[in-house]
Amino acid sequence: MAAFFQQVVSGLASGGVYGSLALAIVLIHRATGVINFAQGEMATFSTYIAWTLTTNHGFSYWPAFAVTLLVSFVGGVGIHQAVIRPVERGPQIRVVIITIGLLLLLNGLMTWIWSGEVRAVPSPFPSGTIDVGGVAISVQDIGTIAVCLVSVAVLWAFFQFTKVGLALRAAAVNPAEARLVGVRVPWMLGLGWGLAAVLGAIAGLLTAPSVFLDPNMMQAVLIYAFAAAVLGGIDSPVGAVVGGLMLGVGLNLLGVYIDFVGADLRLPAALLVILVVLLVRPAGLFGKPQVKKV
Amino acid sequence: MSALLELHDVEARYGPVQALRGVSLEVPEGSVVAVLGANGAGKTTTLRAVSGTVKRSGEILFAGKPLRGGPEAVAKAGIAHVPEGRGTFTDLSVVENLRLGAYTRRDRSVKADIERMSGYFPWIRDRGEQRGGTLSGGEQQMLALARALMGRPRLLMLDEPSLGLAPLIVREIFRIVRELNEKEGLTVLVVEQDARIALDSAATAYVLEVGKVAISGASAELRDDEAVRRSYLGY
Numbered sequence: 220m221a222a223f224f225q226q227v228v229s230g231l232a233s234g235g236v237y238g239s240l241a242l243a244i245v246l247i248h249r250a251t252g253v254i255n256f257a258q259g260e261m262a263t264f265s266t267y268i269a270w271t272l273t274t275n276h277g278f279s280y281w282p283a284f285a286v287t288l289l290v291s292f293v294g295g296v297g298i299h300q301a302v303i304r305p306v307e308r309g310p311q312i313r314v315v316i317i318t319i320g321l322l323l324l325l326n327g328l329m330t331w332i333w334s335g336e337v338r339a340v341p342s343p344f345p346s347g348t349i350d351v352g353g354v355a356i357s358v359q360d361i362g363t364i365a366v367c368l369v370s371v372a373v374l375w376a377f378f379q380f381t382k383v384g385l386a387l388r389a390a391a392v393n394p395a396e397a398r399l400v401g402v403r404v405p406w407m408l409g410l411g412w413g414l415a416a417v418l419g420a421i422a423g424l425l426t427a428p429s430v431f432l433d434p435n436m437m438q439a440v441l442i443y444a445f446a447a448a449v450l451g452g453i454d455s456p457v458g459a460v461v462g463g464l465m466l467g468v469g470l471n472l473l474g475v476y477i478d479f480v481g482a483d484l485r486l487p488a489a490l491l492v493i494l495v496v497l498l499v500r501p502a503g504l505f506g507k508p509q510v511k512k513v
Numbered sequence: 514m515s516a517l518l519e520l521h522d523v524e525a526r527y528g529p530v531q532a533l534r535g536v537s538l539e540v541p542e543g544s545v546v547a548v549l550g551a552n553g554a555g556k557t558t559t560l561r562a563v564s565g566t567v568k569r570s571g572e573i574l575f576a577g578k579p580l581r582g583g584p585e586a587v588a589k590a591g592i593a594h595v596p597e598g599r600g601t602f603t604d605l606s607v608v609e610n611l612r613l614g615a616y617t618r619r620d621r622s623v624k625a626d627i628e629r630m631s632g633y634f635p636w637i638r639d640r641g642e643q644r645g646g647t648l649s650g651g652e653q654q655m656l657a658l659a660r661a662l663m664g665r666p667r668l669l670m671l672d673e674p675s676l677g678l679a680p681l682i683v684r685e686i687f688r689i690v691r692e693l694n695e696k697e698g699l700t701v702l703v704v705e706q707d708a709r710i711a712l713d714s715a716a717t718a719y720v721l722e723v724g725k726v727a728i729s730g731a732s733a734e735l736r737d738d739e740a741v742r743r744s745y746l747g748y
Contacts, residue, residue, distance in 0.1 A: 382612070385609055386613065388604070388605065388609075389602055389605065392602060392603075392604045392605070393603075393604075395566070395596075396596070396602060397602075398583065398584040399584050399594050399596065399600065400588055400613050400614055400616050400617070400660070400664065401585050401588035401664070402613075402616055403585050
């Protein structure tokens with residue numbers, strides 16, 4: 220039983236990371252109406268910034284973490300203003316193609332700047348375990364879960380209680396009306412991109428210690444995040460987080476208790492989740508079914 | 514009374530289609546002015562020209578100054594536009610809709626104003642958490658009106674508040690608009706297809722026909738002129 224709980228906690232930790240990145244995808248999907256395929260590379264790019272700050276510029280971990288989030292935010296807003304905003308009003312396929320272009324561009328840029336070598340990124344948490352009711356749980360897992368929960372809670376409070384958060388929601392669901400009450404919609408959508416970049420950065424920084432940092436680090440995580448977002452409902456922030464946690468725990472248990480799944484079949488299992496959800500319940504667990512008026 | 518809003522020879526077009534062909538009108542401070550006319554006469558476009566949601570040319574003066582920029586700037590200048598078809602944020606709660614109405618304001622009396630709106634629309638008090646989309650049509654129209662008032666506008670523009678609503682509710686909405694005008698001195702420009710109810714509430718009216726003002730005057734005169742009623746107002 221103790222082993223089972225350990226696996227659940229470790230699943231929650233990876234699930235928190237999937238959930239954070241899924242939340243970033245949902246934020247942009249709500250604001251811009253498309254899936255941002257570059258979300259994973261944006262997160263990796265942010266992680267490289269933190270790595271450079273700690274390795275080359277003498278930053279200790281948490282200051283580097285804070286600076287990275289700040290830079291990521293500015294970068295996210297910048298990407299929106301520079302390449303998304305000009306095509307935002309046109310057909311959505313254009314925006315999708317731009318995000319795929321961004322993926323390739325950022326990936327190439329990272330290889331060019333930091334070379335393709337794998338880098339070790341330290342964990343901010345000690346490597347030991349603590350005993351919770353007879354179950355040894357890794358501090359790394361608990362720290363990861365805590366950082367995810369705190370960032371999601373802060374984001375939720377921002378959307379729920381602040382004027383700008385409310386304006387951002389209004390701009391995402393109904394831009395024309397939002398303009399009539401005086402909301403500057405393009406900037407709000409840019410803000411959405413900035414916040415998504417911050418969430419991605421957090422996901423990247425939490426992923427890096429358990430794998431190694433290279434330009435493709437987040438590609439698998441992005442697939443899990445897609446699965447989480449689809450599972451929860453692509454327009455539901457709550458769904459993204461819950462979907463991420465469910466997927467993390469589910470995949471972890473599957474890998475441990477079903478012999479033939481192992482590590483190799485984790486990714487196909489996530490794709491299976493996407494497929495099944497889209498076939499059985501396209502709106503996801505928390506999404507509202509889309510009604511198209513004809 | 515000086516004019517709060519003046520339109521001089523305003524033209525507007527949607528792509529190749531010219532919707533306004535030189536509309537001139539005046540809305541005196543503290544008055545209720547109605548814009549009437551058939552479908553496609555340019556009533557909605559007139560309001561959209563003012564709020565900057567359609568490309569326009571000609572001169573629009575608000576409180577004596579040229580009105581420029583998009584809807585964000587117009588909202589900030591003190592003009593609230595309740596668009597056709599309610600314009601509530603269906604995904605947001607009633608209170609969130611009201612908070613958004615106060616978006617351009619910097620002061621902190623938003624809560625007090627929500628309370629003030631509950632005075633006009635008592636149902637708001639108990640149903641603040643309800644999502645806008647789950648309200649009835651009449652309630653959504655009232656919420657759109659209340660949201661517009663939350664911005665403390667100097668000019669309120671209403672686009673077809675009667676659209677798709679039962680007569681009783683339409684009368685209630687116009688009663689509240691009159692009350693706002695009489696008690697708080699709110700200036701109102703209302704576009705309406707239902708000429709009868711609009712003329713009862715407005716002091717003056719303009720009748721549009723294919724993008725131009727066909728006739729205008731005091732509401733009472735227009736109403737009593739049988740020829741005008743027959744040819745322009747259809748009742």
